[in-house]
Amino acid sequence: MIRLSALRKQFGSLIAVNDLNLTIPKGEIYGLIGPNGAGKTTTIRMMAGLLAPTKGEIEIAGVDVRAEPERAQRHIGYLSDFFAVYDDLKVWEYLDYFAHAYKMPEAEIPARIKEVIAEVTLEVKTDSIIAGLSRGMKQRLGIARAIIHKPEVLLLDEPASGLDPKARFELRVLLQKMRDQGTTILISSHILTELEGFCTSIGIMEKGQLLRSGRIEDVTAAESPARTIELRWVSASPDQVSSILSQFAEISLIDLAANEGSFSFAGSDERLSEVLAAMVSAQVRLISFNERKTTVEDLYMKVSHHEVM
Amino acid sequence: MLWQFWRNPEFMRHCRSELRKGRITALVIIVLIVCTLTVLVSWVPQKARLEAMRRTPFGYLYSPSGSGDQIGAAIAAEKIAQQERIRQFETELPINTAHSSARALLFMQFGVLTFWSLLSCAQGISRERERGTWDFQRTTRLTSSELLVGKLLGEPIVAYFIVLCSMPISIALALEGRVRLSGIISAYFLMFMAALFIGLAGLWLSSLFESRSRGIGLIGAFAMYAGFLGVTGLADSPFRGLAALSPLTLLFRMTGQDQYSLMPNPTLFGGDVPWLLMSVLLYVTFGAWFVLMLMRTLKKGLQDVKLLSDWQAVGCCAFLNFVLYATFNPAHDIDFQSATDFVMFMAAVNLIIFFLLGLTMLSTPERLQTEARPSVRSLLLADGLPWPGLLLSGVVSYLLLIWGLYAWKAPFGFDWHTVAVSGGRFLIVLVFAVSDVLFIQWCKLTRLRAPLLKGILLLCLYYAAAGIVYAVLNVGSESAAIDTANVLTPVAAFEPDYHLLLMSTLFGVVLQLITIAFLISAIRARVQQPKLAIAAAA
Numbered sequence: 001m002i003r004l005s006a007l008r009k010q011f012g013s014l015i016a017v018n019d020l021n022l023t024i025p026k027g028e029i030y031g032l033i034g035p036n037g038a039g040k041t042t043t044i045r046m047m048a049g050l051l052a053p054t055k056g057e058i059e060i061a062g063v064d065v066r067a068e069p070e071r072a073q074r075h076i077g078y079l080s081d082f083f084a085v086y087d088d089l090k091v092w093e094y095l096d097y098f099a100h101a102y103k104m105p106e107a108e109i110p111a112r113i114k115e116v117i118a119e120v121t122l123e124v125k126t127d128s129i130i131a132g133l134s135r136g137m138k139q140r141l142g143i144a145r146a147i148i149h150k151p152e153v154l155l156l157d158e159p160a161s162g163l164d165p166k167a168r169f170e171l172r173v174l175l176q177k178m179r180d181q182g183t184t185i186l187i188s189s190h191i192l193t194e195l196e197g198f199c200t201s202i203g204i205m206e207k208g209q210l211l212r213s214g215r216i217e218d219v220t221a222a223e224s225p226a227r228t229i230e231l232r233w234v235s236a237s238p239d240q241v242s243s244i245l246s247q248f249a250e251i252s253l254i255d256l257a258a259n260e261g262s263f264s265f266a267g268s269d270e271r272l273s274e275v276l277a278a279m280v281s282a283q284v285r286l287i288s289f290n291e292r293k294t295t296v297e298d299l300y301m302k303v304s305h306h307e308v309m
Numbered sequence: 310m311l312w313q314f315w316r317n318p319e320f321m322r323h324c325r326s327e328l329r330k331g332r333i334t335a336l337v338i339i340v341l342i343v344c345t346l347t348v349l350v351s352w353v354p355q356k357a358r359l360e361a362m363r364r365t366p367f368g369y370l371y372s373p374s375g376s377g378d379q380i381g382a383a384i385a386a387e388k389i390a391q392q393e394r395i396r397q398f399e400t401e402l403p404i405n406t407a408h409s410s411a412r413a414l415l416f417m418q419f420g421v422l423t424f425w426s427l428l429s430c431a432q433g434i435s436r437e438r439e440r441g442t443w444d445f446q447r448t449t450r451l452t453s454s455e456l457l458v459g460k461l462l463g464e465p466i467v468a469y470f471i472v473l474c475s476m477p478i479s480i481a482l483a484l485e486g487r488v489r490l491s492g493i494i495s496a497y498f499l500m501f502m503a504a505l506f507i508g509l510a511g512l513w514l515s516s517l518f519e520s521r522s523r524g525i526g527l528i529g530a531f532a533m534y535a536g537f538l539g540v541t542g543l544a545d546s547p548f549r550g551l552a553a554l555s556p557l558t559l560l561f562r563m564t565g566q567d568q569y570s571l572m573p574n575p576t577l578f579g580g581d582v583p584w585l586l587m588s589v590l591l592y593v594t595f596g597a598w599f600v601l602m603l604m605r606t607l608k609k610g611l612q613d614v615k616l617l618s619d620w621q622a623v624g625c626c627a628f629l630n631f632v633l634y635a636t637f638n639p640a641h642d643i644d645f646q647s648a649t650d651f652v653m654f655m656a657a658v659n660l661i662i663f664f665l666l667g668l669t670m671l672s673t674p675e676r677l678q679t680e681a682r683p684s685v686r687s688l689l690l691a692d693g694l695p696w697p698g699l700l701l702s703g704v705v706s707y708l709l710l711i712w713g714l715y716a717w718k719a720p721f722g723f724d725w726h727t728v729a730v731s732g733g734r735f736l737i738v739l740v741f742a743v744s745d746v747l748f749i750q751w752c753k754l755t756r757l758r759a760p761l762l763k764g765i766l767l768l769c770l771y772y773a774a775a776g777i778v779y780a781v782l783n784v785g786s787e788s789a790a791i792d793t794a795n796v797l798t799p800v801a802a803f804e805p806d807y808h809l810l811l812m813s814t815l816f817g818v819v820l821q822l823i824t825i826a827f828l829i830s831a832i833r834a835r836v837q838q839p840k841l842a843i844a845a846a847a
Contacts, residue, residue, distance in 0.1 A: 078448045084441030088326040100318035101449035
C-alpha cells in the first residue's frame with residue numbers, strides 16, 4: 001500500500017532523509033518513531049506530496065505521488081501536528097469544503113459528513129461556528145477532515161500532541177476502527193507510550209535513516225532473542241533459586257534479590273515450562289513467574305543512538 | 310469545475326464565510342446609505358446654484374445703455390432669457406445630478422474593487438500559510454487552476470458583492486444622466502478586467518511570501534497599486550499604449566476629464582487602437598504571465614518554487630521587449646531625439662528586465678542540488694543556474710532591438726554602426742545583470758535569513774558605494790571618476806558617446822566576467838557539499 005524506495009531529501013547541506021526504503025502492507029498501523037529532528041515529519045510531508053523529494057520514489061496505493069499528485073491525493077488522508085482550521089466556517093461547512101475539494105460524488109457528501117461528524121462525536125456542534133469550539137474539538141474536526149474522503153492511507157504526524165487523555169483514547173479507538181476497515185495508517189510520534197499496544201509495525205528512525213523496521217514481534221525477536229522472565233517467591237533463599245536456574249543452559253543474566261528476581265531465557269516455551277516445573281519440584285513456592293513484555297520504549301532505547309541532526 | 314466558478318469549493322468557502330446573512334444585510338444598508346449620500350452630495354451644489362440663479366434677476370452683470378425705452382426692453386429681454394436659463398437648468402438638474410452621481414459611484418466602485426482585490430489576494434496565500442491551512446489545501450485534489458480561480462474570485466468576494474449591490478443604482482443614475490449604455494457596459498467591463506488583473510498580480514505576490522515575510526508582501530502590494538494607478542502618467546509619453554494598463558486612463562476619458570478626453574488613441578505598431586481594446590490586450594497578455602507563474606507554483610512548497618523555467622524567461626523577455634516596440638509611438642517627439650537615445654533607453658529597460666527575470670529563474674538550494682550537473686547539457690536544465698537563460702534573453706532582446714531599429718528607421722534612420730554599438734551596450738547591461746543575479750543565487754545557498762532580500766540590499770550597498778567613490782574621485786579628476794564608474798557599474802551603456810574599446814569599459818566587462826566565473830565555481834562548490842556529506846556517511 002505504501003512503498004518508498006531510495007527516498008532522499010536534502011535541505012542545503014543537510015540530509016534530512018537518507019535513502020529510505022520502506023514498504024507498508026494494507027491494513028497495517030505503522031508507527032514511525034524517533035527523536036525530534038530524525039526526519040519523520042519530512043518523510044511524511046514527502047509522502048503527502050507537500051515536499052518534493054531530492055530523489056527516490058513514493059508510491060501510495062499504486063500511484064506515484066510525484067508523477068500524479070492529484071490522483072494520489074484521492075488515496076491519502078493527511079493530518080499534521082497542528083490542527084489549523086477555518087475559524088469562520090461552521091463545522092458542516094468545513095467538512096463540506098474538503099469533501100468537495102477531494103471531489104467526492106455530490107450525492108454522497110451529506111451522508112458522509114453526518115457519518116464523519118458522528119465518528120468524531122461532534123454531532124451537537126454540526127451547526128456551530130468553528131471559532132467557538134474548544135481545542136480538543138478542533139483537533140477532532142481536523143481528524144474528520146483527514147478521513148472525510150475515506151482515504152486508503154492515513155498519514156498522521158504527531159496526531160495526539162495536545163490531546164487530553166480521553167481524546168487520545170477516542171483517537172486510538174477511531175484509528176483501530178479504520179484499520180479494521182482496511183485503512184493503512186502511518187503514525188509518527190516521539191511519545192512512545194502513545195503507540196504502545198496500538199501499532200502493528202514500527203520503524204525506528206534516526207538521522208534520516210531507518211534503523212529498524214517491521215512487525216513489532218519480528219523486530220523484538222530480532223533485537224533480543226532472549227526473553228526476560230520475572231519471578232517472585234516465598235520461603236526459599238536466592239542461592240537455592242539460583243542453583244536451580246543454573247542447571248539450564250538457556251538461562252543467563254540471573255539477577256536475584258531476597259524474594260524476587262529475573263533472568264534471561266533463550267529457549268523455547270517447552271523448555272521454559274521445564275524451568276517452572278523444576279522450581280515447583282524443588283519446592284520453591286512461587287508467587288509469580290512471567291515473561292516481561294518488551295515495550296516499544298524498551299526496543300527504542302535499545303536500538304536508538306539518540307542522535308539528532 | 311474550472312469555469313463553473315460558483316461550484317468551485319474555494320469560491321464557495323469564501324462566500325459562506327464572508328457573506329453570512331448578518332454581514333450581507335449590513336453591507337446592503339451601507340451601500341444604500343453611501344449611494345444616497347453620493348446623490349445628495351451631487352444634488353446639493355446644483356440646487357444651491359439654482360437658488361442663486363433664482364435670486365439673481367440677470368445671469369451676469371448687466372449694464373445696458375441707450376434710451377429709457379431701450380433699456381427697459383433690454384432688461385425685460387434679459388429677464389426672459391434668465392428665466393429660460395433657470396427653466397433649462399431646472400430641467401437639466403436631475404440629469405446633471407444623476408450624471409455626476411453615477412461618475413462618483415463609478416470611481417468609488419473602481420477604488421473598492423481594485424484595491425480590495427489587490428489587498429485580499431495579496432494576502433490570500435501567505436495568510437493561509439500563516440494559519441497553517443495551506444498544506445491542507447495542497448493535499449486536496451483541487452488543481453492549481455481550480456485553486457487559482459477560487460482564490461481570485463473568492464478572496465475579494467465582499468468587494469464584488471458591494472459593487473454588484475451598487476451597480477443597479479449607478480447604472481440607473483448613468484442612464485438618467487444620458488450616458489450611453491455602451492459606455493456603461495465598457496466601464497464595468499474594464500473595471501472587472503482590471504480587478505481580475507490586479508487580483509492575479511496580488512495572488513502572485515502572495516505566493517512568494519511566507520508568514521514571516523507577509524509584511525513585505527503587503528508593502529509590495531501597496532507599491533504595486535501605486536504603480537498600477539501611476540502608469541496613467543505614461544499617457545503623455547512615447548509609450549502611450551502602456552497607460553492602458555491603468556483603468557483610470559480610460560475611466561477619466563469616459564467620464565469626460567478634460568486632459569484625457571482630448572487624448573488621442575494609443576498606437577500599436579503605429580496604428581491607432583481604441584483604449585478599451587488596448588487595456589484588454591495588456592490585461593490578457595500580462596495576466597497570462599501571472600497565471601503561468603501561479604500555475605507552476607501554487608501547489609508547491611516555497612522551497613520548490615521556481616517562477617519561470619529558462620525558456621519561459623526567454624519568452625517573457627521577448628514579450629516585454631515586443632510590447633515596448635509595439636506600443637512605441639515615434640510621433641511623440643519629446644523624449645528621443647535620435648536612435649542612440651532610443652537604444653540607451655532600451656538598454657536601461659533591459660537591464661531591469663534581465664535582473665527581474667534573473668530573480669524569477671533563481672533555483673532554491675534543494676532544486677539546484679537536485680538537478681545541476683557540471684556538464685554542457687546542464688546549461689539548459691530546468692533547475693540549473695540562471696545565466697544560460699539570461700544569455701539567451703540577451704540575444705533575443707538584442708535581435709528585437711535590431712528589428713525595432715529597422716521598423717522605426719523612418720524617424721531615427723538605420724545604420725549598422727548604431728546596431729554594432731547597441732550590441733556593446735547590451736553586452737555591458739547583460740554582464741552586470743548576470744553577475745548580480747548570480748550573486749543573489751549564491752546568497753540563497755548560504756545560511757542567510759531572507760537571502761533574496763539581503764542579496765538585493767547588498768547589491769544596493771555596492772552600487773551606493775560605487776556612487777560615493779565616483780563622487781569623491783570626481784572632485785579631483787572627472788575622467789578618473791568616469792573610468793572608475795565604467796569599471797564598477799554599467800553606466801558606460803548609457804553614455805551617449807559610448808566607445809566599446811575604451812579601456813575602462815573593457816576592464817569593467819572583464820572584471821564582471823571574472824566575478825561571474827568565480828560565483829559559478831563558488832555555487833558549484835556549495836552545491837557539491839551534500840554529495841560529499843553523503844559519501845562521508847557511506
